[in-house]
Amino acid sequence: xxxxxxxxxxxxxxxxxxxxxxxxxxxxxxxxxxxxxxxxxxxxxxxxxxxxxxxxxxxxxxxxxxxxxxxxxxxxxxxxxxxxxxxxxxxxxxxxxxxxxxxxxxxxxxxx
Amino acid sequence: xxxxxxxxxxxxxxxxxxxxxxxxxxxxxxxxxxxxxxxxxxxxxxxxxxxxxxxxxxxxxxxxxxxxxxxxxxxxxxxxxxxxxxxxxxxxxxxxxxxxxxxxxxxxxxxxx
Numbered sequence: 001x002x003x004x005x006x007x008x009x010x011x012x013x014x015x016x017x018x019x020x021x022x023x024x025x026x027x028x029x030x031x032x033x034x035x036x037x038x039x040x041x042x043x044x045x046x047x048x049x050x051x052x053x054x055x056x057x058x059x060x061x062x063x064x065x066x067x068x069x070x071x072x073x074x075x076x077x078x079x080x081x082x083x084x085x086x087x088x089x090x091x092x093x094x095x096x097x098x099x100x101x102x103x104x105x106x107x108x109x110x111x112x
Numbered sequence: 113x114x115x116x117x118x119x120x121x122x123x124x125x126x127x128x129x130x131x132x133x134x135x136x137x138x139x140x141x142x143x144x145x146x147x148x149x150x151x152x153x154x155x156x157x158x159x160x161x162x163x164x165x166x167x168x169x170x171x172x173x174x175x176x177x178x179x180x181x182x183x184x185x186x187x188x189x190x191x192x193x194x195x196x197x198x199x200x201x202x203x204x205x206x207x208x209x210x211x212x213x214x215x216x217x218x219x220x221x222x223x224x225x
Contacts (some may be wrong), residue, residue, distance in 0.1 A: 006141075010120070034213065034214070036216075040217070041219075041221075043205060043217060043218045043219055044156065044205075044216050045214040046213055046214070046215070049213060054215070074204050080193075084175075089155060089156065096135070096213070096214075097209040097211075097214075099158050099161050100158070100207075100214060101154045101158065102156045102158075103155065104154070104155045105154075105155050108113075
């Protein structure tokens, strides 16, 4: 089955810096890759997603890149703010609508 | 936007009792819902896929007789933890696919004493 590896497990940055979180997946059939932000005790919230027919997607300060050949995808957050502090999870599925397999998460801390 | 609700939000029960958790899609129909479990400071682990009108599909290592799933309508899936034990204490989250993306419910925190 699918296995998703996520790095780093923790990331501390200064406000205004960029943050990059990387994930790799094992199943070449996977073609849907969402990123979720989870605050303590709350539900995961989708922040951006990408499908395999696209190499990059951007939404204001957030971008995701996908390299299908290498089976890895990355989340880029620019101009970080303290409110970006949370746990971020990458996930993969064989197709949109099927079960998601999650990475272990990255705890992002943005200090002002 | 699409909303997925869960009830209850938190529950405390005695060891050996059963607990039912409801997951509802409020403004869309969901033929498939998913149940995840999340232990403190860990990731979301898929437990099972709930299919409306048919049996759930369980992930390896998840006991289907202990975690009973029923998806009787297009807007409701239930997870019953039978004969709960302290090691079942966790955060249980459901999700549903809207056709565009997968939305998560707010989660149910279960504490078994």
